[in-house]
Amino acid sequence: MESDVTDSFLKIGLINVMEPINILAILAGTMIGMFVGAMPGLSATMAIALLLPLTFQFEPATGLAMLASLYLSAMYGGSIAAILLRTPGTPAAAATVIDGYPMAQAGHAGKALGYSLTASLIGGVISSIVLLTVAPLLGKLVLNFGPIEIFAIAVLGITIIGSLSQGSAVLGLLSGALGLLIAMIGMDPTTGTPRYTFGNLNLFSGVEFTVALIGLFSIPQAIRLMIGGNADQAGRISNVRDRMLPTARQFIEMLPNSIRSAVIGVFTGLIPGTGGDTASWFAYNEAKRFSRNKAAFGTGHAPGIVAPEAANNAVVGGALIPTISLGIPGSSATAVLMGGLMVHGILPGPTLMTEYGDVTYTLLWAVLFANIALFVVGMLFTRACVSVTKIPNRVVGPVIVVLSIIGAYAINNSVFEIWLMLGFGLLGFVLDQCKIPTPPLVIGLILGPVLDTSLEQSLLIGRGDYMIFLQSPISAVLLGIAFLSVLQATPLPGLIAGLFRRMRGSVEAGNDNG
Amino acid sequence: MRKLVTTAAVALLMSGGLAAPVSAQGYTASDDITVLMGFKAGGGSDALAQLVQPFLAEELGVSFVNRYMPGATGAIAWTQLAKQVKPDGKTISITNTPMLMTNYIMNDTISYNITELTPLANIVTDPGIAVVAADSPYQTFADLMAAATADPGGVTVGNSGIGGDDFFTTVAFERAADVKFQKVPFQGDGPSWTAAMGGQIDASFNNVGITYPQIKAGNLRALVVFSNERLKELPDVPTAKELGYDVAAGSSRGYSAPAGFPAEARQQLVDGLRRVTENPEFQAAAAAQAMNIDFIGGDDYTKFLQDQEKVFTDVWNEVKADVQSN
Numbered sequence: 001m002e003s004d005v006t007d008s009f010l011k012i013g014l015i016n017v018m019e020p021i022n023i024l025a026i027l028a029g030t031m032i033g034m035f036v037g038a039m040p041g042l043s044a045t046m047a048i049a050l051l052l053p054l055t056f057q058f059e060p061a062t063g064l065a066m067l068a069s070l071y072l073s074a075m076y077g078g079s080i081a082a083i084l085l086r087t088p089g090t091p092a093a094a095a096t097v098i099d100g101y102p103m104a105q106a107g108h109a110g111k112a113l114g115y116s117l118t119a120s121l122i123g124g125v126i127s128s129i130v131l132l133t134v135a136p137l138l139g140k141l142v143l144n145f146g147p148i149e150i151f152a153i154a155v156l157g158i159t160i161i162g163s164l165s166q167g168s169a170v171l172g173l174l175s176g177a178l179g180l181l182i183a184m185i186g187m188d189p190t191t192g193t194p195r196y197t198f199g200n201l202n203l204f205s206g207v208e209f210t211v212a213l214i215g216l217f218s219i220p221q222a223i224r225l226m227i228g229g230n231a232d233q234a235g236r237i238s239n240v241r242d243r244m245l246p247t248a249r250q251f252i253e254m255l256p257n258s259i260r261s262a263v264i265g266v267f268t269g270l271i272p273g274t275g276g277d278t279a280s281w282f283a284y285n286e287a288k289r290f291s292r293n294k295a296a297f298g299t300g301h302a303p304g305i306v307a308p309e310a311a312n313n314a315v316v317g318g319a320l321i322p323t324i325s326l327g328i329p330g331s332s333a334t335a336v337l338m339g340g341l342m343v344h345g346i347l348p349g350p351t352l353m354t355e356y357g358d359v360t361y362t363l364l365w366a367v368l369f370a371n372i373a374l375f376v377v378g379m380l381f382t383r384a385c386v387s388v389t390k391i392p393n394r395v396v397g398p399v400i401v402v403l404s405i406i407g408a409y410a411i412n413n414s415v416f417e418i419w420l421m422l423g424f425g426l427l428g429f430v431l432d433q434c435k436i437p438t439p440p441l442v443i444g445l446i447l448g449p450v451l452d453t454s455l456e457q458s459l460l461i462g463r464g465d466y467m468i469f470l471q472s473p474i475s476a477v478l479l480g481i482a483f484l485s486v487l488q489a490t491p492l493p494g495l496i497a498g499l500f501r502r503m504r505g506s507v508e509a510g511n512d513n514g
Numbered sequence: 515m516r517k518l519v520t521t522a523a524v525a526l527l528m529s530g531g532l533a534a535p536v537s538a539q540g541y542t543a544s545d546d547i548t549v550l551m552g553f554k555a556g557g558g559s560d561a562l563a564q565l566v567q568p569f570l571a572e573e574l575g576v577s578f579v580n581r582y583m584p585g586a587t588g589a590i591a592w593t594q595l596a597k598q599v600k601p602d603g604k605t606i607s608i609t610n611t612p613m614l615m616t617n618y619i620m621n622d623t624i625s626y627n628i629t630e631l632t633p634l635a636n637i638v639t640d641p642g643i644a645v646v647a648a649d650s651p652y653q654t655f656a657d658l659m660a661a662a663t664a665d666p667g668g669v670t671v672g673n674s675g676i677g678g679d680d681f682f683t684t685v686a687f688e689r690a691a692d693v694k695f696q697k698v699p700f701q702g703d704g705p706s707w708t709a710a711m712g713g714q715i716d717a718s719f720n721n722v723g724i725t726y727p728q729i730k731a732g733n734l735r736a737l738v739v740f741s742n743e744r745l746k747e748l749p750d751v752p753t754a755k756e757l758g759y760d761v762a763a764g765s766s767r768g769y770s771a772p773a774g775f776p777a778e779a780r781q782q783l784v785d786g787l788r789r790v791t792e793n794p795e796f797q798a799a800a801a802a803q804a805m806n807i808d809f810i811g812g813d814d815y816t817k818f819l820q821d822q823e824k825v826f827t828d829v830w831n832e833v834k835a836d837v838q839s840n
Contacts (some may be wrong), residue, residue, distance in 0.1 A: 146714030349727025
């Protein structure tokens, strides 16, 4: 009986989404999303909130289809600036910088964007299919993740620092610790006491993550471009006519990585409090872990682009699962989407799958269609973007600074945050000069607040007993994996492997593109 | 961003303001009013603005521009309202209780207070409610109380965050009933009821408008509401007062202006807001979003804020040492 109902909603939704007005809404949402995503500081959440009133006059399904496509395409849009300018357009694209920019530097900007676009498509389609088929089942899973389990996830996330700082573990840890420290700024979540705010009201809510991110990545890059001048341009200019899409062989090679990253994305999106920013790092880390050619990461290695981009697009479907099946937003963008439902008189909650099934399933199909729209629009748009590499550095540098200032102000309409962004810019520049990696700092900033809140909550629930983390099976397993991850980053596994290899007496030269 | 703000303003106009005549007829102080918002676009304050302002624009013949200044649980916008905004009738703000008062009661660094404001009117109140998971062993509120009495501090109760309404409702209740819960703050109402539904905590002190869809679907069970009378959407749920605990609380949102606001402008706004809340079309729109209209206009709103300020100050002074020692 219930599956019959779902089947008919599936059909109604598909028919609805094919209506010209809805297709048009999806295309419009895709274009706006790509633009918003590409601009540092303008986020999908912000664009959804601002466009929400515009959609009131549409049918609920049309408005939602537009907003969902916007959300999805902003995830790809973020990678455009990350790859071309080394400044992530959205927090979720921060991990894409690591391999995307070097690839563009080597003259393959089009190829890098092609990888990003294809990975986004795969990640997005997988998560849409999950969304359309098993959303209600997975939705229930969310309820198993309370503060204790979320703490364990955050601990696991922190261990990524280890793999991102190979070569100089100490500097990586320093950077990660700095990120965690900065994340402690603001009101304590359980006592309300301001920490490290120096009596400044603007710091009471903590450092806005996006502001820090813009500063850390964009400003040092702008300085580098301006100081570096236009010498040695030859390599940087990418041929616009360069092949963008991966070849059939490359596509098959990127599949396992994309699918793994998509699964990571769906699950990270599912869990409230973690979104695209976390998922892309998790996926990057796993891609590296599974790769036989770890040293290639960071030098413009395709899997380093594919993993975060497949993951952050898959987050969209994941984050929508608890939103539609339970009425629990999986991310800040879906929280705003839920506000959009309420305006149309649809109260977010379990009735979304029953009473309002037609609207909900139209939305779900729209997410799937938006992936295709994204691919098509992306192909057209990206060619134009690649020509950015032809603009002289002395022009691009100041433009990045201007965009960063606008972006930092736009987040909370706060002049203070422009200064904060510039402060982080200086910090990023100093770190760069001292060869201290910034990605661990970003991880610290993302996960610091999650760790802080969930630790305090767990201890309140467990009445101060740390054993509570081992009593929950999910948390115990996650913490176990985290422990193994830490071991992996120490010389210990290397020693054992070395011993093993010597015993076998052969050295395998790995060359993988997976 | 400027472009986006304009888009939002245009959108607001389109969603109701267009019908208004261009010349101000009901409001003489200005043709347009800026509304300071202490929270992000898309949040609860924004929902109120999007609901009320198209109707009010029509009533008063003015256009509204929302200015979002999120941060420090609204304190950045309210400090600006109290300290910097000229009381010329051109700028007002959405004021949320209890945060409007608890911000400065709890933090010495936050320097504004309600004497620096001209309260206009409260519009909506979402009453407090205590919910448990559908499969919770606590069938009635008495069950929960028995467990809390037997093991003081052993029953975990979620709230939406320190300084929020649910935190203060819980503390006020603990005082009235002489029990002790283990209070667990979450980052908002959603995570708090989700944790109760998932069984990570025993109960969540929350709000009716937020948890109602889950109660209706049978995922959460309501044990008690903290309203003065039983609610028509939850006729079987007793009020705390019926059970012998003198606690009525919730989260309210309304509008306030800076101190020294022109009396005529204030009167026009208060009257306009009253007419909006009496409009059946508005009432239907509010009901669709599960917003509970609770109009308190003019000096009554001032008194409401003063009374709440006193209660919250007492509560905070009592629990401060305990909370900060965590």
